[in-house]
Amino acid sequence: MTPLPKVSTLLALILPITAIKNPILPGWNPDPSILHLNNEYYLTTSSFEYFPGLPIYKSTDLTNWTLHSHALTRPSQLALYGTPTGGGKTTPHPSPTHNTNPDPKNKGTWAPTLSYINNTFYIATMTRWTYDPVAKVWPRITWISSPDLETWSDPIWAEPWGIDPSLFQDPVSGDVYLNLMAPDSKETGIWGIYQCQVDLGTGKCIDEYRSLWNGTMLHDVSARPEGPKMFVRGEWYYLLIAEGILPFPISLKYV
Numbered sequence: 001m002t003p004l005p006k007v008s009t010l011l012a013l014i015l016p017i018t019a020i021k022n023p024i025l026p027g028w029n030p031d032p033s034i035l036h037l038n039n040e041y042y043l044t045t046s047s048f049e050y051f052p053g054l055p056i057y058k059s060t061d062l063t064n065w066t067l068h069s070h071a072l073t074r075p076s077q078l079a080l081y082g083t084p085t086g087g088g089k090t091t092p093h094p095s096p097t098h099n100t101n102p103d104p105k106n107k108g109t110w111a112p113t114l115s116y117i118n119n120t121f122y123i124a125t126m127t128r129w130t131y132d133p134v135a136k137v138w139p140r141i142t143w144i145s146s147p148d149l150e151t152w153s154d155p156i157w158a159e160p161w162g163i164d165p166s167l168f169q170d171p172v173s174g175d176v177y178l179n180l181m182a183p184d185s186k187e188t189g190i191w192g193i194y195q196c197q198v199d200l201g202t203g204k205c206i207d208e209y210r211s212l213w214n215g216t217m218l219h220d221v222s223a224r225p226e227g228p229k230m231f232v233r234g235e236w237y238y239l240l241i242a243e244g245i246l247p248f249p250i251s252l253k254y255v
């Protein structure tokens with residue numbers, strides 16, 4: 001009797017096994033946001049104070065990425081004149097958990113999220129010239145749109161202030177929501193995850209601006225529930241966030 005071949009031998013015969021070389025995107029590409037559309041993947045990353053901003057990469061296999069374009073190519077989209085570079089002097093942070101952070105960048109534009117809404121690409125992102133703990137200048141949220149990932153509009157400025165924005169289109173109603181991380185007020189500055197339905201053309205909230213979730217950790221000035229992304233799977237809406245800011249391990253949670 002012929003011995004049965006090992007399972008791994010069978011798999012090697014039927015699956016084209018290819019090694020993936022990490023990092024898939026070498027260099028400085030933080031905060032990737034990936035969009036899957038028509039058998040292609042598109043990815044954008046933070047670019048902070050560098051120009052052109054928001055590189056866009058394309059891939060068909062999630063392994064081989066090629067630089068396709070940059071979304072921010074004109075000063076009218078993001079004026080960076082005078083923006084300090086990340087290696088500048090350390091700014092003390094009001095939160096005790098941040099005192100060990102030696103290099104708070106948080107300037108320029110970062111934390112972009114790609115979306116595809118009504119045959120148009122959108123990138124929601126955030127920008128701040130610099131951080132000032134006295135003035136408490138909160139970052140502003142903007143989005144830009146493109147029919148082809150090459151020609152991008154000037155920004156629409158969102159009404160809510162905050163960071164880590166993502167645009168989510170409800171597949172049932174077609175309505176578009178802005179999810180973001182924002183402080184509860186200028187005085188208390190306790191961060192949580194917020195949402196409102198937005199008008200993509202004006203940036204204004206067109207329904208109630210509501211608190212969605214404050215995460216699972218201590219809800220005080222140290223709270224950092226971050227990076228809200230919304231998905232629909234079956235009959236459920238999922239909110240995915242990151243929580244537990246550096247230098248502590250970041251954990252991903254969803255409700």
Ligand SMILES: *[C@@H]1O[C@H](CO)[C@@H](O)[C@H](O)[C@H]1NC(C)=O
Nearest residue numbers: 018019020021061063064065
């Ligand atoms: C990546 O793309 C290059 C050029 O198109 C090709 O030669 C290579 O085989 C691809 N690698 C993988 C892992 O698909």
Ligand SMILES: *[C@@H]1O[C@H](CO)[C@@H](O)[C@H](O)[C@H]1NC(C)=O
Nearest residue numbers: 117118119169174175176200
């Ligand atoms: C999407 O397109 C439909 C049909 O033209 C329109 O009714 C709807 O308002 C659009 N939605 C958004 C968010 O632009």
Ligand SMILES: *[C@@H]1O[C@H](CO)[C@@H](O)[C@H](O)[C@H]1NC(C)=O
Nearest residue numbers: 184190192211212213214219
């Ligand atoms: C989150 O905390 C804020 C105060 O910082 C509070 O107003 C809000 O109701 C809380 N949200 C939820 C969903 O519990």
